[in-house]
Amino acid sequence: MxxxxxxxxxxxxxxxxxxxxxxxxxxxxxxxxxxxxxxxxxxxxxxxxxxxxxxxxxxxxxxxxxxxxPHGRAAKKRLEVQRLAETGRGRREIAAALGISQRHVRRLANRPPDQLPLFPND
Incomplete structure (x- = not known):
């Protein structure tokens, strides 16, 4: 649950x-x-x-x-990076807007999507 x-x-x-x-x-x-x-x-x-x-x-x-x-902020930041990237912003702009490093933006942008649970009702 x-x-x-x-x-x-x-x-x-x-x-x-x-x-x-x-x-x-x-x-x-x-x-x-x-x-x-x-x-x-x-x-x-x-x-x-x-x-x-x-x-x-x-x-x-x-x-x-x-x-x-864990602080649990990574998933939220990843979504924010994706949202800002979709608006055409570059990694430098995204990093400045979110207060994180360009390297962290790159890691979040290049990270594969989270897997869906194999058994979602567990």
Whole structure:
């Protein structure tokens, strides 16, 4: 069911266990970072984001792991790059408009389209 929301692969288990709200909070608070989930006591950043009980539950579930939390902006940027390219803008103009490098524009423009799920109802 979480597949319908395009949950990043690294966070599917978290979404299935704690719900989409927890995943969205993780992405908003820690997107683009590697987060450590200590075995003993949750960090103050986790407690601030989720509250004591939920932070403790997350640390128990992900006990001792370091998890990269994607920020989820790449898909949106890719669509913006495509939209601007269709208007005839060059990569330099697109990069300036989006506040990203020309190299990143090139990577996003040349990236193959995302695959559709093999089993969309899963």
């Amino acid at each position: 979480t597949r319908n929301f395009d949950v990043p692969e690294s966070l599917v288990d978290v979404a299935e266990t704690f719900g989409l709200g927890v995943v969205l909070t993780l992405m908003q608070q820690f997107g683009g970072q590697e987060v450590e989930f200590p075995r003993n006591k949750p960090s103050s950043a986790l407690v601030k984001a989720f509250g004591e009980e939920r932070a403790r539950d997350l640390c128990h579930f992900l006990s001792g792991q370091r998890l990269y939390v």
